[in-house]
Amino acid sequence: MTAKASFDFTGANVLVIGASRAGIGAAIARAFQNAGAAVEITGVEPECIEEDAARFDYTQLDVTDTNEVYDFASTRDHIDVLVNCAAVTQRGKEMAPEFFSHVLDVNLTGSFRCAEALHPALSGAKGRVINVASMYARFGSPRNPAYGASKAGVEQLTKSLAIAWAKDGIRVNAIAPGFVVTEQSARAREDSIFTTAIEDRTPLARWGHPEDIAGTALFLASDAAAFVTGACVIVDGGYSVV
Template sequence: MMPMHFDFSGASVLVVGASRAGIGAAIARAFQTAGASVAITGAEPEPAPEDRGRFAYTRLDVTDAGAVRALAEATDRLDILVNCAAITARGEEMAPAFFEHVVNVNLHGTFRMAEAFHPHLKARSGVLINIASMYAMFGSPRNPAYGASKAAVVQLTKSLAIAWAADGIRVNAVAPGFVVTEQSARSRTDPAHVAAVNLRTPMGRWGQAEDIAGPVLFLASPAAGFMTGACLPIDGGYSIA
């Protein structure tokens, strides 16, 4: 991983959805390397093998309002909350029940976490970062619930940024492009899709989970102290080509 010159010594960070060695885990590791005390959550019973013992871990379903509230009540202090939990299933999201479930995890889950931890962030003049997606901007015929949920996450980011600015909380988002993780594993079994992404991306490759961590640390840092309500694309130029 590229060295990053951020110092989060003394900061408490919670990364929600960091159990699968994907983007959340890369963000959690980067904050820890920069000196923060980092806790993570995930839907799995345990984090990925390489992260076991490295972070305090809570198994958390973000659709369970009671569990979200219980975690907030059990948390003394939080400076930075990163909402990374999300699901999608290419080709399955026209089924109404699954559509609702995807929106429940990706959008309502993001709001549930933000609302539950609002007092913590207010007490510390903290930072909230939501993980959106390039599909917030583009139509996604095979992932309609995912696209709708991520567009709503961008809008929610703006609304919370305004609502909580007076509390000293900054709220921003990032919109990753195509990234090699478990979530994209199914779509990456289609060689034509993999090649088409490489061809269209000006930087000529898929992103790696670590590519997303740097901009997240930047947004959480004092260097971004006058930024709120923004959504940074991190896509190798895919969305401008």
Template structure:
């Protein structure tokens, strides 16, 4: 059996309804896992026709992760869990994160909910000797001038990965992360859908292209697999070399 065969395992991808999370969800599904995803729309049908979203073969639930009570209610299922992927995220442009409302919303989704979700599933992951994968961003390692909450929350996600990686290793849970660079999603449309901005961004990427959800899925599959059995508390940067200079 391949080390990347997840047959018989239950995987939950929070934020798996579109973009990077959706790519990660299908990466696990294609390798045999039963995959659950949480998203923000009322039903799976509400994602029909949405670019970057394919819920075929995935079990969907609507959960507002900025609401602790909603997380607690939704986390009753699945009853067994092997892999928890935390890929939720939001951003407020036009300097909205400098205002308390924007700051609070971004921090609630991008950082607070990571801990809430991790705690909600801790016991099931410990029973399964499972793993958590926290998706942060290269913004967690550098300044993001217009988005202080986004940058701070992603830096916090990297630090949380280290801390939970140490704290829960003896519980049998491996906690690691991945930090994507530029990937075409709804959060990066401000760059990817403007040709001049995109051209400038691509010039800064040594690989010469944007990342894809499938690129991120490959990293997630590795981190959740036995191939990474001795990896704890690390965040793997997956950015085509963007952060090298």
């Protein structure tokens, strides 16, 4: 038996939640579009970045608003690939209980809300869900405790949904990126000691770029990953094996 390793997504409907900036979501959306898929994206901002406005249908969607998410989902009946990328974090602010709850609401409950609201559209397509976790699902983070807890929750949620929805033909996986140059990491990257420490520890000796994450998303959505569900794939330049 030969493995199917086609990354041609012609005819597939792909939805990337949280792709409005020049980050990981946008890189994943572009990779799926380059591979032939019809791709739509969302974000919390009124508009996405200019260079993607012409490429994608964009919807402003707050993943903490249950009615908004279900209204959005009710107008979609066939989703082949759902990528949950929306997240917030703010170094040093996450010991405040209200902000802690907000981070959990966006990153963890938001991923669940979108997946559950789109469950019928995913079932019809025997679709794939790709959640975006983080190395902080496994490492402690003294200045981002909510973010770490939310991402550990995302990794765990991925396993539970993989089991719950296997009967519908839906595969659910996660990607745990390492340190990636995006707007979300901009504040942390102002700290040059931190930035250098990451580079020094990472065997591939650099921060990741959003495009470094996209190939794994294509793989997980493809038939090459037909027997992969409930997994969390680490894409971190080797940071976590040191």
